[in-house]
Amino acid sequence: xxxxxxxxxxxxxxxxxxxxxxxxxxxxxxxxxxxxxxxxxxxxxxxxxxxxxxxxxxxxxxxxxxxxxxxxxxxxxxxxxxxxxxxxxxxxxxxxxxxxxxxxxxxxxxxxxxxxxxxxxxxxxxxxxxxxxxxxxxxxxxxxxxxxxxxxxxxxxxxxxxxxxxxxxxxxxxxxxxxxxxxxxxxxxxxxxxxxxxxxxxxxxxxxxxxxxxxxxxxxxxxxxxxxxxxxxxxxxxxxxxxxxxxxxxxxxxxxxxxxxxxxxxxxxxxxxxxxxxxxxxxxxxxxxxxxxxxxxxxxxxxxxxxxxxxxxxxxxxxxxxxxxxxxxxxxxxxxxxxxxxxxxxxxxxxxxxxxxxxxxxxxxxxxxxxxxxxxxxxxxxxxxxxxxxxxxxxxxxxxxxxxxxxxxxxxxxxxxxxxxxxxxxxxxxxxxxxxxxxxxxxxxxxxxxxxxxxxxxxxxxxxxxxxxxxxxxxx
Numbered sequence: 001x002x003x004x005x006x007x008x009x010x011x012x013x014x015x016x017x018x019x020x021x022x023x024x025x026x027x028x029x030x031x032x033x034x035x036x037x038x039x040x041x042x043x044x045x046x047x048x049x050x051x052x053x054x055x056x057x058x059x060x061x062x063x064x065x066x067x068x069x070x071x072x073x074x075x076x077x078x079x080x081x082x083x084x085x086x087x088x089x090x091x092x093x094x095x096x097x098x099x100x101x102x103x104x105x106x107x108x109x110x111x112x113x114x115x116x117x118x119x120x121x122x123x124x125x126x127x128x129x130x131x132x133x134x135x136x137x138x139x140x141x142x143x144x145x146x147x148x149x150x151x152x153x154x155x156x157x158x159x160x161x162x163x164x165x166x167x168x169x170x171x172x173x174x175x176x177x178x179x180x181x182x183x184x185x186x187x188x189x190x191x192x193x194x195x196x197x198x199x200x201x202x203x204x205x206x207x208x209x210x211x212x213x214x215x216x217x218x219x220x221x222x223x224x225x226x227x228x229x230x231x232x233x234x235x236x237x238x239x240x241x242x243x244x245x246x247x248x249x250x251x252x253x254x255x256x257x258x259x260x261x262x263x264x265x266x267x268x269x270x271x272x273x274x275x276x277x278x279x280x281x282x283x284x285x286x287x288x289x290x291x292x293x294x295x296x297x298x299x300x301x302x303x304x305x306x307x308x309x310x311x312x313x314x315x316x317x318x319x320x321x322x323x324x325x326x327x328x329x330x331x332x333x334x335x336x337x338x339x340x341x342x343x344x345x346x347x348x349x350x351x352x353x354x355x356x357x358x359x360x361x362x363x364x365x366x367x368x369x370x371x372x373x374x375x376x377x378x379x380x381x382x383x384x385x386x387x388x389x390x391x392x393x394x395x396x397x398x399x400x401x402x403x404x405x406x407x408x409x410x411x412x413x414x415x416x417x418x419x420x421x422x423x424x425x426x427x428x429x430x431x432x433x434x435x436x437x438x439x440x441x442x443x444x445x446x447x448x449x450x451x452x453x454x455x456x457x458x459x460x461x462x463x464x465x466x467x468x469x470x471x472x473x474x475x476x
Contacts, residue, residue, distance in 0.1 A: 004033045009173035010472055012226045013233050016176060017075045020067070027067065027078035027122065031060035034080040035124040038174040041476070042125070045155065045172060046147040047165035049085035050092060050126040056080060059122045066120065075233050077120030083179045084166050085126040086133060086212035087221075089113055096212045097144050097162075098131035100335040110210025111245070112179060112221055112238045119237045124175055127165030131339055133181060133214045134162040135323045136347030141395050143341035148395045151194060152473035153439055157392040158399075160190025163224070167194040170224045172476045177225040177234055181211060183218045184315055185418045188444055191224055191430040192387030195440025197459070197469050198224045199231040202449045203425030204249030206235070207242035215322040216247060218315070218422055227469055228429060228459025232257065235452060253452060260457030261381075264298025268445075268458075269380035271305055271413030278415060280390035283441045286434025287386060290443050290462075293433075294384065297461050302380060305412055307372045311419035314365045318423075321359035324351035343400070366423050373424045377448040382458060384445050385414035387430050391439035421446050429455040432468040440471075 004025060020027060035053040042048025063078045088094045088106035095101050128146035141148035141158045149164025151157040152172040159168040163180030167190030170178050180187050182200045191198035199222045206221045223234040232255035239253035275287035330336050331348050339345050421428055428446045447455045463469050
């Protein structure tokens, strides 16, 4: 097989599909190149949980046979991808990133894996994650069976959690796209740190059947990819009703950019302090430029702040109660002591003491939050905030107790947008917007439930006017 050009590894889904249909290379050649690259380079970033080289080649031969017969299944046909290792793949280990589950094997696929197989996408491997997706709380990036997630832009920096491998693999061009999960920040954070586009869908839009549960009422699955358009194409393939997921919203998603409202017709809420006082000084220039891009596109930016609620404490109580029920056997058996991070061990044990009274109170506050945010989105079409206010920290730096710029701002602004967005089940699109020194930073665009097409329209316009999503880490 002739070596594929380096641009292939940083191509969008449509670019790859176009070259496949033009017979510039076969699906087998493409799958082999990506699967071997993931196998060889994934360990450099502690991103690889399980290589599936031979399995991906087998899948690709089936795709080539379909293409030869003119059986076209859409733009994802023949495109390799990988999944966070909390998604089951029949007959192969699904470790949840944790030593107690290192030998765990399921006899069924996660629904999203089956959906992607149905459109001809090719599974190249499984990707590392923070143990148990961060359940219980963790203090160090090393809280993983596979070691700390290393950032492709600088391997002394963290790739983010808990979908560390998913973000790093896409950033390094190891796969064109990957699936990750978010309970509270686990898509937004690694995408921001690694400089890739990512989408956290509305709660219930994507089935979680076959995914490790951390919180039944908060967990969501979503894509990391090269562009907003890629995220839309992936979401269309993986969204939809699933009776095997009790949290399924029973809705499908169709990516329809041709019907999207122009950005100049949209009202976008933001808090200026989020991009100045509250942001790392090294990131402020990039954030200012990102806001200017939205203004140049004609977006009607309106200064606003989130309604005042105890977002973080409310989410923490709900998460503690639900994770304690999910992981009670792990905790009570003593196997929890096998986890890598003492803070996480202690947090999981403490979660058993969460009372039903506190859980129910938190759920009542959550309902008030959902109602108020629903009214709020009657005044704006979307909001924009930093993905994270600072670039990725050093990989050996404690993740708790880090200095924060939030206290420097007189008003709360959007500082609680991650817990607020997850409590309300809101979708969020992460868009790379520049660099703080040599490290990527990003904005997030958040919308009302099921407003993904609006967010993707904003993302497409933003990425037409900028090229931050096309930047590549040095040496990959």
